[in-house]
Amino acid sequence: MxxxxxxxxxxxxxxxxxxxxxxxxxxxxxxxxxxxxxxxxxxxxxxxxxxxxxxxxxxxxxxxxxxxxxxxxxxxxxxxxxNTDFLLDMAFLADITSHLNHLNMRLQGRCQTVSDLYAHMNAFVTKLTLFKDGFSADRPNLAHFPSCEEMRKDAPECEKTLPKYRADIETLQQQFKKRFQDFHTMQPRIELFTNPLSAAIIEQPPELQLEMCELHLLCSSRRGHKYLIKMYSLLIQLW
Structure with a gap:
């Protein structure tokens, strides 16, 4: 840079x-x-x-x-x-920075809840795994790294050096997990807020567990929405 x-x-x-x-x-x-x-x-x-x-x-x-x-x-x-090596480094930096900018724009979006931000972060960490697999030595796939793909076409000999970027992506992934580890401690409550029907009952606060049992059993009946409303009112009191 x-x-x-x-x-x-x-x-x-x-x-x-x-x-x-x-x-x-x-x-x-x-x-x-x-x-x-x-x-x-x-x-x-x-x-x-x-x-x-x-x-x-x-x-x-x-x-x-x-x-x-x-x-x-x-x-x-x-x-x-x-220099081919320098240009390849620049191509990788341009592509990964573009992905980071896209994430940043999504995080800055208006009217978002904590669960929305958590979803954006989880999605990006998952994308990093996909990106890392794309730089494998046996089957490189640069569909999400257009600048690197352009370099591979211009200088086919650089393909053998592509796997070195796996370590950079791994480091970035670990940094994200470390910096946003507080979100993971909130995961059960975030899942409860986002989708109470799929949240694990045993991981929730005791005062909600019985209501969740009723909700899971009655979710397909006409009375299910009443339990859902009560569940959210309890969540508001807890948070």
Missing amino acids: DLVTKTTNLIRGGNRSLNHRKFIAFLDEVNAAYGDLQMHTEIRWMSRGKCLERFFALRAEIPVFLEDTIQCDTSAYCAKLR
């Missing part, structure tokens, strides 16, 4: 308006996928995903522009931007 930020600033940061205009004209001339780079700021961390996505899409055009237009020495930047 450091090289991406420095290169972006070199082209369009500070008082480099001339370089920026030349870069936009260059991208238009070569019919690039995007018409400009996107700036990244630490304050707006969700911009990281869009910045990486756009930078990766312009990975072929950027070193050409640096060599032809930028007056200072950019040989180190260009060498990196033509």
Whole structure:
């Protein structure tokens, strides 16, 4: 990410308006996928995903522009931007950051309950398992990592290094489980609130267990809704 930020600033940061205009004209001339780079700021961390996505899409055009237009020495930047291992790392970072941004947007949605947030987190941890399996050595499946899939098509030799990202995904998964472990202690009550009919009776507070037995037995009768209303009124008192 450091090289991406420095290169972006070199082209369009500070008082480099001339370089920026030349870069936009260059991208238009070569019919690039995007018409400009996107700036990244630490304050707006969700911009990281869009910045990486756009930078990766312009990975072929950027070193050409640096060599032809930028007056200072950019040989180190260009060498990196033509290195397959570096580009694959950038592709993985762009894809995983995109997934994290999507989760963040869902968590910021309005009118959500704790059970909704818990469902989003559980879903993402499950997705991480799916992502990790996609980087297996025997049968890689990059359907959810489009930038990595693009790199595999451009440089087939990089496929043998794909399994190394399994460790990164595993670390991310463990971090999520650790940071949100408090949710797991609330799981029985969250399940009771979300779906009382499927919640395990033995895991619930004693004052609710008898009502739940009645509810489970009468759920298909006309009186079942009365027990459900009473159950939620008890939940409100407990919480």
